[in-house]
Amino acid sequence: MDIIVQYFEAALSEYASDKGVLAPRIRKGWENMLISTTVKTDDSPLYAAAPLFLHPNRPVRGNIEANWRAKWV
Numbered sequence: 403m404d405i406i407v408q409y410f411e412a413a414l415s416e417y418a419s420d421k422g423v424l425a426p427r428i429r430k431g432w433e434n435m436l437i438s439t440t441v442k443t444d445d446s447p448l449y450a451a452a453p454l455f456l457h458p459n460r461p462v463r464g465n466i467e468a469n470w471r472a473k474w475v
Contacts, residue, residue, distance in 0.1 A: 406435060 410432040417424040454466065 407432075410435075 410428060413428045414425065414432075417428060454460065
């Protein structure tokens with residue numbers, strides 16, 4: 403996601419002087435990308451659980467067993 407945002411920022415800075423054609427389309431593309439990504443993450447329960455699994459300093463097994471109900475595991 404961060405890479406995509408970097409591309410949009412670079413494109414906006416490159417075409418900032420072009421107010422009529424490219425800059426508005428780049429902003430609209432950025433807006434559409436953010437909206438579609440937000441909607442998809444809101445629909446997924448895995449998005450909420452991802453930090454438990456992806457954080458490098460947290461042991462996954464111990465964290466799950468300590469904080470989740472047995473039937474969830």
